[in-house]
Amino acid sequence: MLTAERSPKLETDLKQLAHDVVRRAMAGGASAAEAVVHDGSEFSTVVRLGEVETLKEAGSHAMGLRVFFGRRSASTHTSDLSAEGLRQLVEGALALARLTSEDPHAGLAEPELLGSASGDLQLYFDDVYSLPTEERIAWARRAEAAALSADPRIRNSEGGSFDAANNHKVMVNSLGFAGEYKSSYCSLAAVPIAQIEDSPMQRDYWFSVARTLRKLDSPEHVGRVAAERALRRLGARKVKTARVPVIFDPMVARSLLDTISQAVNGDAIYRGASFLAGKLGEKIAGENVTVIDDGIMPGGFGTSPFDDEGVPTQRTTVIERGVLKSYLLNTYTARKLGLKTTGNAARGLAGTPGISSGNFFLQPGTRSPHKILADVRQGLYVTEFLGFGVNLVTGDYSRGASGLWIENGEPAYPVEEITVAGSLRDMFNNISEIGTDLEFRGSTAAPTLRIDGMTVAGE
Amino acid sequence: MDNNKFFFQRYGLAEQDLERYLAAALSAGGDFADLYFEYQYSTSISVDESMVKSATQGISAGCGVRVISGERTGYAYTGELTSERILHAARTAALIASGPSKTPIAGFKPEAMRSLYPATPSVDAEMASKLDLVQRADRAARAYDPRIAQVRVSYADELRHILVVGSDGSMAADVQPLARMNVFCIAKNGADGNSARGSTGGGGRVALDFFLTEKTPEHFATEAARQAIIQLDARPTPAGEMEVVLGPGWPGILLHEAIGHGLEADFNRKGTSAFTGLVGKRVASEKCTVVDNGTLPSRRGSLNVDDEGSPTQNTVLIEKGILKQYLSDKLSSRLMGIPDTGNGRRESFEHIPMPRMTNTYMLAGQDDPADILRSVKYGIFAKNFGGGQVDITNGKFVFSASEAYLIEDGQVTAPLKGCSLIGNGPDVLTRVSMVGNDLALDEGVGTCGKDGQSVPVGVGIPTLKVDRITVGGTK
Numbered sequence: 001m002l003t004a005e006r007s008p009k010l011e012t013d014l015k016q017l018a019h020d021v022v023r024r025a026m027a028g029g030a031s032a033a034e035a036v037v038h039d040g041s042e043f044s045t046v047v048r049l050g051e052v053e054t055l056k057e058a059g060s061h062a063m064g065l066r067v068f069f070g071r072r073s074a075s076t077h078t079s080d081l082s083a084e085g086l087r088q089l090v091e092g093a094l095a096l097a098r099l100t101s102e103d104p105h106a107g108l109a110e111p112e113l114l115g116s117a118s119g120d121l122q123l124y125f126d127d128v129y130s131l132p133t134e135e136r137i138a139w140a141r142r143a144e145a146a147a148l149s150a151d152p153r154i155r156n157s158e159g160g161s162f163d164a165a166n167n168h169k170v171m172v173n174s175l176g177f178a179g180e181y182k183s184s185y186c187s188l189a190a191v192p193i194a195q196i197e198d199s200p201m202q203r204d205y206w207f208s209v210a211r212t213l214r215k216l217d218s219p220e221h222v223g224r225v226a227a228e229r230a231l232r233r234l235g236a237r238k239v240k241t242a243r244v245p246v247i248f249d250p251m252v253a254r255s256l257l258d259t260i261s262q263a264v265n266g267d268a269i270y271r272g273a274s275f276l277a278g279k280l281g282e283k284i285a286g287e288n289v290t291v292i293d294d295g296i297m298p299g300g301f302g303t304s305p306f307d308d309e310g311v312p313t314q315r316t317t318v319i320e321r322g323v324l325k326s327y328l329l330n331t332y333t334a335r336k337l338g339l340k341t342t343g344n345a346a347r348g349l350a351g352t353p354g355i356s357s358g359n360f361f362l363q364p365g366t367r368s369p370h371k372i373l374a375d376v377r378q379g380l381y382v383t384e385f386l387g388f389g390v391n392l393v394t395g396d397y398s399r400g401a402s403g404l405w406i407e408n409g410e411p412a413y414p415v416e417e418i419t420v421a422g423s424l425r426d427m428f429n430n431i432s433e434i435g436t437d438l439e440f441r442g443s444t445a446a447p448t449l450r451i452d453g454m455t456v457a458g459e
Numbered sequence: 460m461d462n463n464k465f466f467f468q469r470y471g472l473a474e475q476d477l478e479r480y481l482a483a484a485l486s487a488g489g490d491f492a493d494l495y496f497e498y499q500y501s502t503s504i505s506v507d508e509s510m511v512k513s514a515t516q517g518i519s520a521g522c523g524v525r526v527i528s529g530e531r532t533g534y535a536y537t538g539e540l541t542s543e544r545i546l547h548a549a550r551t552a553a554l555i556a557s558g559p560s561k562t563p564i565a566g567f568k569p570e571a572m573r574s575l576y577p578a579t580p581s582v583d584a585e586m587a588s589k590l591d592l593v594q595r596a597d598r599a600a601r602a603y604d605p606r607i608a609q610v611r612v613s614y615a616d617e618l619r620h621i622l623v624v625g626s627d628g629s630m631a632a633d634v635q636p637l638a639r640m641n642v643f644c645i646a647k648n649g650a651d652g653n654s655a656r657g658s659t660g661g662g663g664r665v666a667l668d669f670f671l672t673e674k675t676p677e678h679f680a681t682e683a684a685r686q687a688i689i690q691l692d693a694r695p696t697p698a699g700e701m702e703v704v705l706g707p708g709w710p711g712i713l714l715h716e717a718i719g720h721g722l723e724a725d726f727n728r729k730g731t732s733a734f735t736g737l738v739g740k741r742v743a744s745e746k747c748t749v750v751d752n753g754t755l756p757s758r759r760g761s762l763n764v765d766d767e768g769s770p771t772q773n774t775v776l777i778e779k780g781i782l783k784q785y786l787s788d789k790l791s792s793r794l795m796g797i798p799d800t801g802n803g804r805r806e807s808f809e810h811i812p813m814p815r816m817t818n819t820y821m822l823a824g825q826d827d828p829a830d831i832l833r834s835v836k837y838g839i840f841a842k843n844f845g846g847g848q849v850d851i852t853n854g855k856f857v858f859s860a861s862e863a864y865l866i867e868d869g870q871v872t873a874p875l876k877g878c879s880l881i882g883n884g885p886d887v888l889t890r891v892s893m894v895g896n897d898l899a900l901d902e903g904v905g906t907c908g909k910d911g912q913s914v915p916v917g918v919g920i921p922t923l924k925v926d927r928i929t930v931g932g933t934k
Contacts, residue, residue, distance in 0.1 A: 048729070052531050054811060055555050058548065060521065060538040077517040079538045085518065092516050099586055101510040133554070156730055193731055193852055203731065203852035236853070238929070241699040271609045272654060273645055350503070350515045387857030388846040389879040389931070393645060393656040396877030398696070398931045400848070400857030417855050419881050419931025421698065455933045457698035457881075 014039055015180055018063070018172040021086055025067045026174055028094045032068040032108050034173040036308065036349065037061065041166050043129070047140040048159035049148075055133070064349030067093040071102045077349035105335040109309045113331075113341065114177040116306045117313055121181075122299040125212035128164045128186040136162045139188060139219050146223025147192035153234065154227050158191035158203065160219070169304075177310035184211050185301075188219055190226040194234050202236065204229035204384075209441060211299055229383070232404065236414035238458040239405060245379035246420055246454045247372060247406070250437055252382050253362070253446035259424065260291060261357040261444065263392050264318055264326075266333030266344075275395035275425060276324060284324045285428035288365060291319040293328060295343060295358030302358040302443030309345040313358055316342045322429075330355050362446040365434030369448040372433045374409040380456050381406050382420060395424035401456075415458070422454040430454075465620045465634070466496050470540045474567060479542075480524065481563040481626045483549035488558030489528040491789075492549075493629075495766065496522050496540070496622040497808040500582055505613035506593040509601075514586065521808040524548045527790060528556035534811045563626035570631035570770065575756045575763055577666035580636040582618040584667040589614050592667075596642050596676035603684035606691065608654070609645035612680070614638075614670075616662075623768035631768030637759070637915060638662045639903060640670060642679045646687035655876075657687030658861070661902030663759040663917075674902060686843070686862055693876035696863065696932025702838030703880060703925045704831055704866065707899035709844055711918035714749055714819050715907065716847040716856040717884040718742075722776055723802075723814040723909075724791035726851050733854030733885050734782065742782045743888030746824050749777040751786055753801060753817030759903040760818035760917035767803035767812050774800045776819075777888070788814045806912040816907060820919030824894025828922040831893045833869035839878065839930055840864045840871050854884035857931075879931040887925060895922030 018035040025033035041059035045052065063086070064077040074096035078089045131139075144160025163186065170180040189207035206226035208217035248256060268274035276284060295313025297303050306312055309331050317325050327337070330345035330353050346356035373381065386400035398421035404411040435448030466472050477494060484492035498520040505513045522545050523536040533555025535548040581589075596612040616638035624630045641660035647653075659682040661674050670676060705713060718734075726732035734742070743749070753771025755761050762771045767789050775783050787795070788803030791814060804815035832840065840863065847858030860878040864871045900919035907916045 048530075052555070054532045054534065056534040056811065057551050058534075058536040058809065060536070060809065062519070062538070073512075074514040076515060079519045079521065088518065096514040096516060096586065099504070099511065099590055100514050101512065103510050103512055106512070158729065158731055200733065200854070201731070201852050203850065233853075271611075271645065272647060273609065273656065275654075350517050352513050386850060386855060386881070387848045387859055387879060389857070389859035389877070391656070391877065393654050394690075394876060398859065398877045398879040398933070400855065400879065400881040400931065402855070416853065417881055417883060417929060419698070419857070419879055419929065421696075421877060421879075421931050421933045423877075423933070455698050457929055457931045459700055459929075 014170045015172065015178060017081065018170050021063065021065055021090060022172050022174050024090045025065060025093065028090060030067040030094060031070055032174050034066045034108060035063060036347065037063045037170040038349065039168040044161065044163040045137050045140050046159040046161045047137060047144055049157060050141060052137055053159055062349055063089065065089050065093050067097050068107060069097045071104060071106045072097050072100045073106050074100055075351055105332055108173055108175055109311050109331040109341065111175045114175060114310045115312045116179050117296045121296065121303050121305055123181060123183040123211060123303060125184050127213045128184040129166065142219035143188050143190040143223045146220040147190040147227040150224050150227035151231055153194050153196055153231060154192045155195045156193040158193065160190045160223065163187045171310055173310055179306050179310060181305050186210055186213055186216060188216055188222050190223045192227050192230045194230040196234055199235065202230055202233035204233060233402065233414050236402060236416040238417050239415050239456065240459050241457045243453065243455050245376050246451050246456065247376065247379060247381045248449040248451065249381065249383050250439060250446060250448055252385050253449045254444050255385055257360055257362055257444045257446045259390050261328065261360045264328050265355045266327045266329040266337060267355055268392060269327050270333055270336040274392050279324050282324055283322050285319055285322040286431050287322045288434055289319055289322050289428065289431055290363040292363065293318050293357050293360045297359045300359040300440065300443065302360065307343045307345040308347040308353050311341055311343045311345065313343045328355050328357055357443065359440065360444045361438060362434065364436050364438040364447045367433055367435060369435045369437050372435055372448055372450055373406060376406045376409060379406045380415065381411065397422050397424050397427065418456055418458040420454055420456055426453055427451050466622045476542065477624050478563060478565060480545050480549045483546050484524050484526050484553050485561040485563060485626055486550065487553045487556040488561055489526045489556035491527045491626055492563065493525050493623060493625040493767065494522060495808055498620040499617055501615065501617035502582055502586065503613060503615035504586060504589050504593055505611065506597045507611045509597055511590060519807065522548065523808040524552040525811065526552045526555050530794060531555050532811060536808050564628035566628060567624055567630035568628050570629065570764060570768055573763055575754065575761050576636050576664045577757065579666045580618045581616040581638045581667040588667060592640065592670050592676050596640065596680040599677040599680035600642060600644050600684045603681055604688050606646045606648060606688060607644050607684050608647040611643045614640045621766065625768065629768055631764045633763045635762065636664050638665055640676065640679055642683040644683045644687040646691050648691055653691060655687050655690030655693065657683045657685065657690060659683040660904045663757050663903040664761060665757050689862065689874050690876060693874040695934050696875040696878040696930060697934045698930060698932040700927050700929050702835045703928050703930065704835060704838065704840045705920060705923045706840065706842040707895065707897045707922050708919060709901040710841055711820055711901060711920035712844050712847050712858055714821060714920060715816060715918045716849040716858060717882060717887050718749060719816045719819045720849050721851050721854060721884050722785050724785040724787035724795060724797065725814050727785050728791050728795050732851050737782050738784060740782055741780050742885055743777050743780040744891045745780045746894040747777055747780050747888050747891055748822045750775050750822065751816055751819045755818055758818050758900065758917045759905060759915045760816065762817065765801045765803045766805045769799055769801040769803060771801040771817055786814045786816060788812055804914050806914060810912050813910065815909065815914050816916050818900065818917030820898065820900060821921065823896050823898035823921045826893045826895050828895040828897050831895055831922050831924050832866060832871060834893065834924065835866040835869060838866045840866050841880065849884065855881065856884055857881045877933060880928055881931055882928045887928060890926040891923055892926050893924035897921045
């Protein structure tokens with residue numbers, strides 16, 4: 001069996017390997033270089049109808065290298081960390097960099113900006129790998145069993161699952177930055193299917209995710225919630241096309257926050273590929289809207305001590321009382337826009353760094369989700385979006401949806417095969433209610449929201 | 460069988476080693492085990508703001524070991540192709556079974572090979588030639604119209620060596636090229652005017668030559684720029700149920716989402732698909748015949764063999780409206796007693812194979828596309844699409860149009876923005892009342908995601924008229 005415990009020797013080895021590669025790139029004529037190593041292991045199991053369906057366990061590692069010749073750059077990556085693999089990695093990058101263009105804004109981060117956030121960020125707990133395989137399978141089985149036994153109308157299942165993963169990231173550059181950190185992750189999920197006689201089946205899911213087993217919800221809770229979510233969809237119908245208040249439950253409100261984070265991404269901003277380009281300092285949302293990107297929140301799924309250019313992560317106020325205060329930037333986009341990086345550089349192994357948010361969330365409001373619903377005479381409570389109908393350039397928004405129809409403050413019946421459409425500009429300004437129920441189930445989070453003036457299309 | 464030799468030569472593997480690994484995989488029993496070796500080399504280059512900002516190359520290699528015991532699958536992989544690590548993976552995967560060890564069949568019978576791919580893989584071409592392609596596209600897009608404000612062009616290719624050996628003595632090797640070019644444009648109406656986007660792309664399992672002779676950089680660039688310029692004048696889309704005409708080619712994503720996923724055998728074996736139990740039943744109008752064909756030369760979704768080593772096929776899914784069969788891999792084939800249609804695919808050695816589509820399209824019908832448009836009093840002409848998604852259990856699917864127009868009195872009129880379509884898989888094709896004679900496959904841009912695994916696919920349709928579908932607009 002693979003074990004999650006990495007000996008200190010291996011950590012040093014990966015860092016040493018990264019140092020070696022950077023040194024060899026510099027010896028080969030590069031003016032700057034940066035190496036990143038990912039090393040991880042994963043475990044997953046799915047139990048379906050009580051029986052183990054899949055069991056997967058493995059580990060892998062890979063290295064990426066970025067080199068500069070002045071303002072030209074290129075990158076290579078490999079999963080082959082043998083001497084021959086690393087030789088190809090270095091020589092390939094040096095050769096490719098001759099082909100690329102001088103770009104006045106290209107380069108590593110300014111040396112004085114490099115560093116690492118201090119303190120214990122609570123990213124790594126070795127308990128995620130502490131359970132024996134049989135116990136992990138039992139957790140997955142319990143989650144599914146709780147869903148299946150919740151109600152006789154739960155008639156089938158795509159299973160219960162338990163996942164665990166560890167990652168170790170190393171970053172070294174020729175300006176003297178060398179950093180590394182480990183992170184852990186575990187999750188539990190259930191996907192039941194509900195059906196009444198021969199009417200259409202309805203599937204839904206629920207999950208719990210954490211950096212330590214101690215913070216995972218019980219398998220029984222996960223299974224029960226999953227069953228409730230599938231059951232409440234039974235008998236769903238279409239509704240007439242109408243303009244009504246739309247309530248976003250926290251899971252779908254979260255997708256709206258993802259859209260905001262993409263719209264303030266420096267890459268889209270400098271290209272003019274976002275409807276928020278050039279709007280810094282302007283009012284783009286209602287006064288009740290404050291959005292934060294926090295890269296240093298302890299234990300967060302979007303937390304890290306430094307970004308993928310070796311710049312410390314930070315807490316950034318993106319929207320304050322409706323006013324756009326900051327974009328999310330890496331070194332390149334900051335230079336393009338004449339601003340300072342916000343420590344949001346993100347890269348895989350290949351290519352130039354992009355941008356990703358840290359823990360990105362909408363500040364909770366003062367009303368309970370129950371009260372928000374109680375005020376709706378007639379409207380739509382959206383519990384799931386389907387499809388990708390968001391155009392960041394124009395702000396046009398049109399997505400498939402399902403959820404519950406609300407009449408006189410109460411859920412009346414489930415609805416599906418409808419769309420919810422509007423423009424993001426209007427939507428941000430028409431958030432009329434914000435719930436108290438902010439909870440992180442990933443790196444992006446939002447409480448319950450009510451948005452007025454959207455079009456629900458159906459029959 | 461030169462293809463086999465790649466792993467034998469590069470990693471010093473011999474057939475006895477493969478037998479030893481398979482024996483370790485079956486050391487706790489099980490019905491079947493296989494090894495999947497993969498070595499992928501990729502390159503990319505892109506032009507952005509007329510500068511070559513990025514050039515990359517990369518290598519990813521490893522081996523995945525699978526053990527099947529009844530309905531159970533054990534899987535482990537390693538990125539280090541050494542005997543020690545592969546044996547370790549094999550013993551880990553073996554733990555799915557619990558019984559006396561089994562012995563794999565000695566001696567491998569290599570799968571006879573055809574070739575659907577060009578002889579000269581593009582990854583071996585000079586990077587300078589690829590650079591020339593992206594720069595040509597950049598120039599062509601900018602030359603199209605002065606309102607084109609931003610252009611980003613990328614070219615990426617890969618060559619994937621695979622070797623799959625099974626405990627039943629099966630052995631197949633393949634060397635799969637894949638290349639793709641993408642152009643993304645933003646158009647802007649003056650300094651303070653509105654903006655719009657346009658994007659396009661294409662390629663396939665083609666040599667670099669394809670981009671010089673068949674689909675040139677200028678072709679993709681002009682198309683992306685044209686879309687962006689048209690969208691500058693787009694109006695809000697009406698909302699509600701109406702008649703919709705789908706243009707030929709990429710709008711075939713409708714079939715992929717509405718029908719294709721629901722016909723994958725794993726969902727039907729578990730009874731979780733809206734299509735479960737419908738084989739032999741009517742699921743489409745008589746005018747509809749839909750196939751999944753992995754054997755088309757050079758297509759993005761084509762493969763000589765799937766990722767379980769089985770030859771791909773041309774499978775009829777729906778014939779004149781009647782559902783004929785599901786798309787299967789080895790596991791579902793064995794458990795359901797249905798043919799293995801050669802649709803077992805996986806993203807990489809890190810993933811368990813499952814039934815996936817290849818190139819999914821509807822055969823041409825009899826109708827003149829112009830007549831189809833003329834027959835619509837008030838509706839939508841959806842000419843091109845972005846992405847789509849489906850819930851296979853309740854059958855609901857959605858996709859977003861990137862280029863759509865209003866149809867008024869049989870005439871295509873105003874361009875529309877923010878248009879998505881939502882429908883129900885098992886009945887949308889029953890509302891197809893006209894099928895054009897102009898079948899086209901997409902240009903080679905499709906990537907399909909399922910359970911977190913991405914694989915390249917193709918889609919296609921002739922011009923189609925759907926009598927009633929919900930259009931998600933704002934008006």
